[in-house]
Amino acid sequence: MKNPSAAIIVIGNEILSGRTLDLNSQEIATTLIKLGINLIEIRTIADNQNMIVKTVQELSTNYSYIFTTGGIGPTHDDITAESIAIAFNLPYILNQQIYDILQNYYTQIGEKITPARKKMAYTPKSAKLLYNNVSLIPGFVTNNVFSLAGIPQVMKSMLTSAIPMLKTGKVIKSKSIKIIVRESQIAEPFKNLQRKYNNVDMGSYPFTENGIHGTTLLLRSTDYTTLNSAFEELNKICQKYIL
Amino acid sequence: MKNPSAAIIVIGNEILSGRTLDLNSQEIATTLIKLGINLIEIRTIADNQNMIVKTVQELSTNYSYIFTTGGIGPTHDDITAESIAIAFNLPYILNQQIYDILQNYYTQIGEKITPARKKMAYTPKSAKLLYNNVSLIPGFVTNNVFSLAGIPQVMKSMLTSAIPMLKTGKVIKSKSIKIIVRESQIAEPFKNLQRKYNNVDMGSYPFTENGIHGTTLLLRSTDYTTLNSAFEELNKICQKYIL
Numbered sequence: 001m002k003n004p005s006a007a008i009i010v011i012g013n014e015i016l017s018g019r020t021l022d023l024n025s026q027e028i029a030t031t032l033i034k035l036g037i038n039l040i041e042i043r044t045i046a047d048n049q050n051m052i053v054k055t056v057q058e059l060s061t062n063y064s065y066i067f068t069t070g071g072i073g074p075t076h077d078d079i080t081a082e083s084i085a086i087a088f089n090l091p092y093i094l095n096q097q098i099y100d101i102l103q104n105y106y107t108q109i110g111e112k113i114t115p116a117r118k119k120m121a122y123t124p125k126s127a128k129l130l131y132n133n134v135s136l137i138p139g140f141v142t143n144n145v146f147s148l149a150g151i152p153q154v155m156k157s158m159l160t161s162a163i164p165m166l167k168t169g170k171v172i173k174s175k176s177i178k179i180i181v182r183e184s185q186i187a188e189p190f191k192n193l194q195r196k197y198n199n200v201d202m203g204s205y206p207f208t209e210n211g212i213h214g215t216t217l218l219l220r221s222t223d224y225t226t227l228n229s230a231f232e233e234l235n236k237i238c239q240k241y242i243l
Numbered sequence: 244m245k246n247p248s249a250a251i252i253v254i255g256n257e258i259l260s261g262r263t264l265d266l267n268s269q270e271i272a273t274t275l276i277k278l279g280i281n282l283i284e285i286r287t288i289a290d291n292q293n294m295i296v297k298t299v300q301e302l303s304t305n306y307s308y309i310f311t312t313g314g315i316g317p318t319h320d321d322i323t324a325e326s327i328a329i330a331f332n333l334p335y336i337l338n339q340q341i342y343d344i345l346q347n348y349y350t351q352i353g354e355k356i357t358p359a360r361k362k363m364a365y366t367p368k369s370a371k372l373l374y375n376n377v378s379l380i381p382g383f384v385t386n387n388v389f390s391l392a393g394i395p396q397v398m399k400s401m402l403t404s405a406i407p408m409l410k411t412g413k414v415i416k417s418k419s420i421k422i423i424v425r426e427s428q429i430a431e432p433f434k435n436l437q438r439k440y441n442n443v444d445m446g447s448y449p450f451t452e453n454g455i456h457g458t459t460l461l462l463r464s465t466d467y468t469t470l471n472s473a474f475e476e477l478n479k480i481c482q483k484y485i486l
Contacts, residue, residue, distance in 0.1 A: 015269075016282045044285035114431060117430075187362075188358060204321075
């Protein structure tokens with residue numbers, strides 16, 4: 001059986017302007033890999049309704065799961081929920097569960113639910129909620145699209161709520177070796193090894209540490225027996241290069 | 244006149260697996276914004292030829308400039324140059340200038356140009372080169388696609404070489420104010436301000452510092468006079484919230 005697939009849509013002018021470094025994608029990537037869900041692509045787009053609608057429509061048909069980050073909130077630039085409603089041709093309506101949370105909270109602190117606060121209770125119709133333990137407002141799930149906050153701490157908590165809703169796959173295991181050899185020296189035997197083991201994904205990553213140039217060779221596969229054989233063979237190849 | 248537009252294609256299994264944090268996109272974003280080039284989207288995709296070809300074809304028609312990062316190198320997983328050649332239906336050939344660099348270097352250190360090393364001299368036909376002062380191998384430009392290395396230090400140096408080749412636009416200036424007020428309290432007047440100044444892009448970013456919740460309000464525009472007026476008005480609005 002094939003592993004479920006996924007894509008991330010980062011909604012955020014602040015990433016595109018360089019103002020903010022996107023840390024959420026790595027957090028989601030690290031979570032998905034442990035669940036055996038294959039992350040196929042990440043798209044970072046502006047807070048623009050047409051762009052969000054188009055991207056959600058395209059990716060939600062191509063992949064098992066979509067994760068959006070950002071654009072959930074009370075201000076006019078928070079347009080994720082409405083855009084996803086449009087993408088799926090669903091009504092954009094007041095979610096009673098979220099409204100109850102708001103009412104509870106603002107009654108407690110003696111403040112009113114202003115229109116901006118009420119906006120946070122709107123989701124696409126029949127969205128499921130993704131509670132979090134950091135902020136008041138939950139994320140939400142619309143069909144196969146999981147909409148998470150942009151603030152990393154809040155995003156992480158919503159992602160934890162999403163995990164039990166996801167089908168898992170066979171976990172890709174990885175094995176790696178670091179050698180003090182430049183990529184160009186190991187490239188030839190490494191290529192031949194890749195040819196021999198075509199169901200092991202082999203990557204090569206150069207690094208420089210304290211002025212020394214080396215290469216990390218990384219093998220990844222869901223076929224653990226083959227992974228082990230390939231890694232054993234790689235070790236033998238690398239021994240030739242150890243002084 | 245409209246500003247040039249741009250997109251980034253991050254080519255990297257290591258980003259999608261969560262192994263590596265992508266720092267290059269922020270570096271490119273920060274550079275482009277100073278040049279008045281509007282970064283519209285970022286796509287992170289796997290080291291997969293079909294995916295690279297498809298993405299390059301789609302984005303290079305939509306935007307003035309494309310920047311790719313990663314997949315330049317001697318190993319079998321470095322397939323950026325060949326994929327871009329395919330995307331533009333160009334021959335993938337030995338670049339004599341790069342080959343001369345290699346020959347010079349390896350003669351000096353008394354080593355041979357192996358097939359893997361020779362591979363680094365291949366680019367799409369008539370590609371221009373992007374020299375860098377960190378590593379031996381230059382990046383290259385194919386039509387409107389600038390192919391940069393994945394290692395941040397090398398990428399940065401190649402990007403510097405690319406700058407003189409880019410048409411610039413009117414720089415988007417930004418002004419921001421930080422207030423110790425939650426987003427939901429300022430959302431209503433901020434929305435009205437956005438409605439009044441539709442050529443100023445207004446974003447709201449909540450933050451928590453030392454347990455205090457606040458909001459950064461950010462205004463961005465290429466129309467500096469209007470930006471100043473809008474910011475002046477924003478300051479007046481915010482004064483109501485300063486205790």
